[in-house]
Amino acid sequence: MSKILVVEDDSATRLLLKRDLQLSGYEVVVAKNGEEGLKQAFEVRPALMLCDWMLPLMDGVEICRRLKATPDLASTFFILLTARGTVADRVEGLDAGADDFLSKPIDPNELLARVRAGLRLYRYQQQLSEANQQLSQALQELRQTQAQLVQSEKMSGLGQMVAGIAHEINNPITFISGNLAHTSEYVNDLLELMHLYQKHYPNPVVEVKRAAEEIDFEFVTRDLPKTLESMQNGAFRIRDIILSLRKFSRLDEAEIKKADIHEGLDNTLLILQHRLHRNSLENLSPNWDYSIEIIKEYDSLPLVECYPGQLNQVFFNLLNNALDALEKAQELVPQDQESFAAANLILQPFNRGRLKDDNEEERRSPTIKIRTRMSDENHIEIRICDNGSGMTPEVRGRLFDPFFTTKPVGSGTGLGLSICYQIVVGRHGGQLKCNSQLGVGTELVMQIPIRQFNDKKI
Structure with a gap:
C-alpha cells in the first residue's frame, strides 16, 4: 500500500483529502503545518506528498526544496496545492522541485487522477533506480571478471614459460653440477700427483722449472x-632458483591443497631478488648506497589449505608494489651533496638510506617487513609493511578497484591489487586491508582461513 503524506493547515480540507484518499485504498498521514510536515516526511518516507503552498512556520515551496535536496527522499512525488494560477507561481514551484500542481478548490476526481499518475511515475522511477543499481553491479562484476580473465591468462602464460625455461635450464645445470664433482676429484688427484713429483723430484729440469714459474x-x-668450489656453489644457486621458479609457477597445483606459506613468501622474494639492490635504480645519485632491507618475522604456522599458485601471485603483487613504493620514495633523494641538507627536512619523517659519508648521520634504510602469525585458531595473518612514500586516503579508498592505478601510462594496468583482492576474499574467504599514511609507509594485511570449507578432498 502506497503511503501518502498530506500537509494542510485548513482542518476541513485536510479531513476531506484524507477521507477521499483512504476510501481509494491509500495509507494516509497528515500534518498541520510546514515544520510538522517536513518532520513527518523524514519519518514516514512517503511515496507521494500533497502539500499546501501557504502554510504556517514553513511554506510548501521550502518543504519541497528541502525534500528534493535529500537524496533518500528526492524521488518522492510532490504535488503543490495552491489557489495561485499565474505562470510565475508555477515556475517558482517547478524550480523548487515540485512534480505537479493541484488547484483549489480541489475536485475529488482530479485529485485521485493526479495521485494515480504521480504514484505510477514514482513506481517507474523506483524500478528504473533498481535497474540502474543492478546494471551498475553487473558492470562491476563484469570488470572484475574481465580483470580475472586477463590476469589468469597472463599468469598461465607466464607459468608455462617459467616452467619451460626452468626445465630447459635444469638439464644442462644438472650435467654441469654433476660433472663438477668428478672434475674436482680429478683435479685433486692431479694436484696430489704433482705434489708427489715435487717431493720425489725436487730438482726439475730448467724447462719445467721455467714453466712452473x-x-x-x-x-x-x-x-x-x-x-671449482665457486663454480659448484654457482651451479647449486642456479638449481635453487630453478626450483623456486617451478614452485612459484605451481602449474601442477591448480586445486586446493595444503601449502607452506613461508615457502611461498621465500620463493617470491627469491624471484624479486634483483630489485633489492641499488643497480636496479637508474636515477639515483651515484654516492647513494641503496639497498632494500627485508625483515622477516615469521611465526610458527601450520600448513594452510589454499590455492598455492594463486597465493604466490598475491605475494608477488604485494611485494612488487612495496618495492615500487620504495623506489618512488627514493626519487626524493637529491642528486648532489649540497642539496641534501636542504631536502633533509622533507626526508626526515621517512629517511631511508645512507650516503657514503661518515660525517652524515646514519638514517633508516628502505625496508620491507613481512610478519606472519596466527590471528586466531582458524586464521593466519600476513602483514607486508614498507616505509615508502605512503598514499592519500583517496588513493587508499580505491586501491582494490579494477583498472585503478597511480602509475604512469605503460607502467601498470590497475589489475594487480584487484586480482589480489579477488583471490584472498573471493577464492579463499579471507580479508585484505590496507593501512597507509602519506610520507610514512604502507601496510597490507592479509588474513586467510587455515581450512577451506568445501567438498574437495585435500
Whole structure:
C-alpha cells in the first residue's frame, strides 16, 4: 500500500483529502503545518506528498526544496496545492522541485487522477533506480571478471614459460653440477700427483722449472680448488632458483591443497631478488648506497589449505608494489651533496638510506617487513609493511578497484591489487586491508582461513 503524506493547515480540507484518499485504498498521514510536515516526511518516507503552498512556520515551496535536496527522499512525488494560477507561481514551484500542481478548490476526481499518475511515475522511477543499481553491479562484476580473465591468462602464460625455461635450464645445470664433482676429484688427484713429483723430484729440469714459474704453479695449486668450489656453489644457486621458479609457477597445483606459506613468501622474494639492490635504480645519485632491507618475522604456522599458485601471485603483487613504493620514495633523494641538507627536512619523517659519508648521520634504510602469525585458531595473518612514500586516503579508498592505478601510462594496468583482492576474499574467504599514511609507509594485511570449507578432498 502506497503511503501518502498530506500537509494542510485548513482542518476541513485536510479531513476531506484524507477521507477521499483512504476510501481509494491509500495509507494516509497528515500534518498541520510546514515544520510538522517536513518532520513527518523524514519519518514516514512517503511515496507521494500533497502539500499546501501557504502554510504556517514553513511554506510548501521550502518543504519541497528541502525534500528534493535529500537524496533518500528526492524521488518522492510532490504535488503543490495552491489557489495561485499565474505562470510565475508555477515556475517558482517547478524550480523548487515540485512534480505537479493541484488547484483549489480541489475536485475529488482530479485529485485521485493526479495521485494515480504521480504514484505510477514514482513506481517507474523506483524500478528504473533498481535497474540502474543492478546494471551498475553487473558492470562491476563484469570488470572484475574481465580483470580475472586477463590476469589468469597472463599468469598461465607466464607459468608455462617459467616452467619451460626452468626445465630447459635444469638439464644442462644438472650435467654441469654433476660433472663438477668428478672434475674436482680429478683435479685433486692431479694436484696430489704433482705434489708427489715435487717431493720425489725436487730438482726439475730448467724447462719445467721455467714453466712452473710462468704459470705461478703455487698460486694455481691454491686457487684451483677454490675456483671449482665457486663454480659448484654457482651451479647449486642456479638449481635453487630453478626450483623456486617451478614452485612459484605451481602449474601442477591448480586445486586446493595444503601449502607452506613461508615457502611461498621465500620463493617470491627469491624471484624479486634483483630489485633489492641499488643497480636496479637508474636515477639515483651515484654516492647513494641503496639497498632494500627485508625483515622477516615469521611465526610458527601450520600448513594452510589454499590455492598455492594463486597465493604466490598475491605475494608477488604485494611485494612488487612495496618495492615500487620504495623506489618512488627514493626519487626524493637529491642528486648532489649540497642539496641534501636542504631536502633533509622533507626526508626526515621517512629517511631511508645512507650516503657514503661518515660525517652524515646514519638514517633508516628502505625496508620491507613481512610478519606472519596466527590471528586466531582458524586464521593466519600476513602483514607486508614498507616505509615508502605512503598514499592519500583517496588513493587508499580505491586501491582494490579494477583498472585503478597511480602509475604512469605503460607502467601498470590497475589489475594487480584487484586480482589480489579477488583471490584472498573471493577464492579463499579471507580479508585484505590496507593501512597507509602519506610520507610514512604502507601496510597490507592479509588474513586467510587455515581450512577451506568445501567438498574437495585435500
